[in-house]
Amino acid sequence: MSTLDPGFDLLLEDGPVLVVNKPGGVATQAPPGIDSLEARIKAFLKERDNKPGKVYLGVPHRLDRPSTGAMVFAKHSRAARRLAEQFEGRMVQKTYLAVVAGEVIPEQGTWIDHLRKIPDVAQAEIVAADHPEGRQAVLHYEVVGRLSSPQAKPGATVLKIKLETGRMHQVRVQSSSRGHPLWGDTQYGSDVPFGPQTDDPRQRWIALHAWQLAFRHPMTHQEISIEAPRPEPWSSIEVS
Numbered sequence: 001m002s003t004l005d006p007g008f009d010l011l012l013e014d015g016p017v018l019v020v021n022k023p024g025g026v027a028t029q030a031p032p033g034i035d036s037l038e039a040r041i042k043a044f045l046k047e048r049d050n051k052p053g054k055v056y057l058g059v060p061h062r063l064d065r066p067s068t069g070a071m072v073f074a075k076h077s078r079a080a081r082r083l084a085e086q087f088e089g090r091m092v093q094k095t096y097l098a099v100v101a102g103e104v105i106p107e108q109g110t111w112i113d114h115l116r117k118i119p120d121v122a123q124a125e126i127v128a129a130d131h132p133e134g135r136q137a138v139l140h141y142e143v144v145g146r147l148s149s150p151q152a153k154p155g156a157t158v159l160k161i162k163l164e165t166g167r168m169h170q171v172r173v174q175s176s177s178r179g180h181p182l183w184g185d186t187q188y189g190s191d192v193p194f195g196p197q198t199d200d201p202r203q204r205w206i207a208l209h210a211w212q213l214a215f216r217h218p219m220t221h222q223e224i225s226i227e228a229p230r231p232e233p234w235s236s237i238e239v240s
Contacts, residue, residue, distance in 0.1 A: 001025035002067035006044035008037060011226055013071065015219055017078035021228040024195050024205030028062040028071070031147045034074050041073060055190065060084040061092075063168065065202065066184065068140035069096070069210025074218065082218035087166070092205050093214040096161040097230065098171060099147070099207035099237060100180035101192060104157040108142040108217075115167045123187065124169040139174060144239050155194075158239055171208055194234040205233060 004054040007026070012019040022037055023030070030036035032146025042055040058071055058080020074080035086092050113126045114134035127134040145158030157180065161171055169188070175181060176188035184194030184206040230237075 001002050008044075009229075011228060012224070014217060014224070015076040017205060017217060017219075017224070018075065019070055019168040019224075019226045021215065021231075022063050022068055022071050022210070024066055024068045024231065025198070025203035027065045029059060035162050037071070037140075038073075044086040045075070054224070057191055058083065059167070061087050063210055064172070064206075064208070066206040067210065068228075068231050069208075069215040070226050071210065072213060072215065072226075079218040083215065084163075086215050086218075088183055091215070093212070094163045094166070094210065095161065095212035096171060097144075097209045097211045097234075098159045098160060098161055098175065099194070100157050100175045101148065101154075101182045101183070101190065102157065103142070104143055104159060104178075105179055109141075110138065110140050111178070113137050113177070115170065115173055117168050117179060124167065124173050131229060135167055135172060136165060137167040137170045139171065139226070140164065143238065147237070158237060160239075163206065172206070195231075196222075207233075 007020040008023060027036045029038045033087055038057055038059055042057050045149060046055045056076060058077060059073060059082040060080055063071055074083055104221040111155055114129050114131060115124045116127050116131060116133040117124050140162045142160045143157055144160045146154040147185045153215055172182055172185055173187050181188050183192045184204060194207045198204060211228055212227050
């Protein structure tokens with residue numbers, strides 16, 4: 001049995017499929033020699049399974065560095081390709097929890113925008129529907145909690161979000177543009193801290209958790225539905 005602390009929680013291992021609970025402040029992928037979730041999983045598999053040489057790990061989707069939650073990976077290329085096809089075909093169900101500033105009204109709804117990545121910057125913005133670089137972004141939300149505390153002036157809303165599309169920083173941009181930035185997301189206008197406090201902005205968290213992930217096993221085709229436990233910063237936040 002490996003004594004290595006992998007730096008993530010393993011939620012499921014079924015054949016070539018791995019589902020892990022990503023910690024906040026860790027990039028999904030990074031150049032060689034730089035810490036990332038991909039590097040941590042590879043190191044874990046190499047030690048646990050006593051693998052010689054390089055370890056293959058397919059990465060069919062990503063989560064933003066400051067977010068947390070369920071991610072699926074593949075231990076061989078055929079499984080990785082089939083999982084990637086599910087994401088590209090919008091066959092994967094992704095449900096997030098988010099804490100956003102202010103009072104979101106109505107209790108449930110759909111946000112539709114067009115987003116584009118700002119050139120040379122790790123940031124996205126809303127553009128007109130006819131913008132040549134714009135891509136439609138659609139999410140559905142439901143209010144599952146409301147918060148009132150000195151920290152959360154003028155209040156905050158806990159949202160359950162189902163993504164129909166998967167654009168860069170989609171939840172963050174769509175929420176912020178409506179006056180509801182995610183807690184901790186200083187990049188998009190938040191002034192409320194969230195998670196472990198650090199001077200390194202790359203290690204900071206935002207209140208966005210990939211809570212549930214549902215997909216088909218790439219080899220057996222069985223339905224898999226995983227719920228990622230909410231990390232410590234969420235412990236005092238009630239979700240109905």
